[in-house]
Amino acid sequence: MASFFQSRPSGGGIDFKNSSSAGAGGLASSLLSLLYSFNALRVIAFASALEGLRRTAFFLHSKFIAFFWITGYFDEQDESFDWMMVWLAKQPAWARDLDISTDSFVSAKDALMVPGEVEDGKLSPIDSGLLCYRPISLLTVSIWYHRRYMTFARITARTGRRGRMQETLKICVFARHNRVLNELMLEAQKEYNAAKGSRVRIYTADSDGDFVHVTFRPKRKIDSVILEPGVSRLLVDDARDFLSSKAWYAARGIPFRRGYLLYGAPGSGKSSIITSIAGVLNLDVYIVSLSSAGLDDSKLSQTISNLPEKCVVAMEDIDAAFVQSLNRDDPQNDADNDKPGARPQPTGKLSLSGLLNALDGVAAAEGRLLYATTNKYLALDEALCRPGRMDVHVEFKLASKFQAEKLFYSFYLPVGESDNSEEDVDLQGSPQSGPSTHSVPETKPSGRQSDSVSAVEEPSFFGTSHRQRGPKLRRKQVAELAVRFSEAIPERELSMAALQGFLMGYKIRPYEAVDAAEGWVESERQARLKMTREVQGGR
Numbered sequence: 001m002a003s004f005f006q007s008r009p010s011g012g013g014i015d016f017k018n019s020s021s022a023g024a025g026g027l028a029s030s031l032l033s034l035l036y037s038f039n040a041l042r043v044i045a046f047a048s049a050l051e052g053l054r055r056t057a058f059f060l061h062s063k064f065i066a067f068f069w070i071t072g073y074f075d076e077q078d079e080s081f082d083w084m085m086v087w088l089a090k091q092p093a094w095a096r097d098l099d100i101s102t103d104s105f106v107s108a109k110d111a112l113m114v115p116g117e118v119e120d121g122k123l124s125p126i127d128s129g130l131l132c133y134r135p136i137s138l139l140t141v142s143i144w145y146h147r148r149y150m151t152f153a154r155i156t157a158r159t160g161r162r163g164r165m166q167e168t169l170k171i172c173v174f175a176r177h178n179r180v181l182n183e184l185m186l187e188a189q190k191e192y193n194a195a196k197g198s199r200v201r202i203y204t205a206d207s208d209g210d211f212v213h214v215t216f217r218p219k220r221k222i223d224s225v226i227l228e229p230g231v232s233r234l235l236v237d238d239a240r241d242f243l244s245s246k247a248w249y250a251a252r253g254i255p256f257r258r259g260y261l262l263y264g265a266p267g268s269g270k271s272s273i274i275t276s277i278a279g280v281l282n283l284d285v286y287i288v289s290l291s292s293a294g295l296d297d298s299k300l301s302q303t304i305s306n307l308p309e310k311c312v313v314a315m316e317d318i319d320a321a322f323v324q325s326l327n328r329d330d331p332q333n334d335a336d337n338d339k340p341g342a343r344p345q346p347t348g349k350l351s352l353s354g355l356l357n358a359l360d361g362v363a364a365a366e367g368r369l370l371y372a373t374t375n376k377y378l379a380l381d382e383a384l385c386r387p388g389r390m391d392v393h394v395e396f397k398l399a400s401k402f403q404a405e406k407l408f409y410s411f412y413l414p415v416g417e418s419d420n421s422e423e424d425v426d427l428q429g430s431p432q433s434g435p436s437t438h439s440v441p442e443t444k445p446s447g448r449q450s451d452s453v454s455a456v457e458e459p460s461f462f463g464t465s466h467r468q469r470g471p472k473l474r475r476k477q478v479a480e481l482a483v484r485f486s487e488a489i490p491e492r493e494l495s496m497a498a499l500q501g502f503l504m505g506y507k508i509r510p511y512e513a514v515d516a517a518e519g520w521v522e523s524e525r526q527a528r529l530k531m532t533r534e535v536q537g538g539r
């Protein structure tokens, strides 16, 4: 050892080259002697053997896993992930590791709603009596399912350009055949549908064009959106017929898509009917907002291609993304946009051809029902409205007397009773609803025998809840009041949203609502007149 550190003199100065090569040779020989002296080669050989064993064990383990275990990955973006999360929430293995909340997960897509417990005669802390359970993340659990051992792990990792956290559920099943996994999936799907109950899932697209679940909306009964007789039925029947015609479309080489253009007056129920139809058909709603900031042709195309098969796509105010009009032939379009004082520019760079391409590009999802809404029907380009893109056009007008009457009914009929409208009877789920042989429902309901007997003339107030404080009205009384109310409402002058707003002010005062209706109509007219004058004066 000592010789290694000794410097070798060379001539008058120091010869670095010679000294370093001589030093390297010395180092090697010293190292060798060192290794021999410590049996280091044997140590290396032993370490190599260990590493070899480790690798062999790892190889055998992976072969064993591949042979005896089935591993499945459920991506957060996929609906099956939600099925599994709801299923897991119900498994006893999770019971010790649950996120429990009274409201923070109410809108979470994988949340499970269970009835809150009643203790000592008192309801749970939440008014609704519902608790929300959700499996905790960062945990691996083992479960026996149908005598099979399986493990579940929630893995979270950053993905995408912006590094969004994305979750994957990993399932390992000790089985040779994937039959047990299929059984599990089917069971989970069933439980999910039961847990989802009466809600519609709403998705919106994020800035990368990926759809993210944002909320649940309660399913809205189709007859709560009051349209002209037969319209709701037509829309539901058409959508049902489409969904069951995949083979028909395939046989004829027609793209399996259907578009609905709902146009007309603001506040007439266009958006409401979309959610309602999604509820009836048990489909999720994907909102594509054409006016969102930064949306351009390629992003829209990417967004549309991310739509799943069989879903409701809501594209509201399709005219809103374009400044002047949605008309390719409008030569004024580009010129006007450059003029000083022109209307504000949209933030996105969406073009009509971009929209058309996105709607029927090869990547566009099959089986989707597209509902586009607009208040400016005439401003739309013919190419956008043509069959194949918008197959069914439905006009939504301002409220008719018929609608006003039905709206009054829906406000004041005792809960649970319906006015026996045709939609009410036919739209409750039979896929084979007959053709549109609609007869206008009676404006005055016939009333059951018991209804027509003693009519309570004076409003009586009882009960404790807000709803019960209203007068207890017989069906016949509601019918009479509804007719009086509709007589006070002018035909096609006010929107259904306006009528609803008015009646909201008289939630528990139907008699006063009827008495005040005429005066309210007059004040609405005056307000409109004033606004028109102000607009004209401002020009």
Ligand SMILES: Nc1ncnc2c1ncn2[C@@H]1O[C@H](COP(=O)(O)OP(=O)(O)OP(=O)(O)O)[C@@H](O)[C@H]1O
Pocket (backbone or CB within 6 Å): 224, 225, 226, 227, 265, 266, 267, 268, 269, 270, 271, 272, 273, 373, 374, 375, 396, 496, 497, 498, 500
């Ligand atoms: N036909 C209708 N029947 C029952 N309620 C209605 C109807 N039309 C509108 N409403 C009520 O008015 C409100 C607004 O309705 P909605 O958003 O569906 O109208 P819209 O036609 O989509 O309006 P806009 O064109 O301004 O977006 C909702 O609360 C809805 O309940």
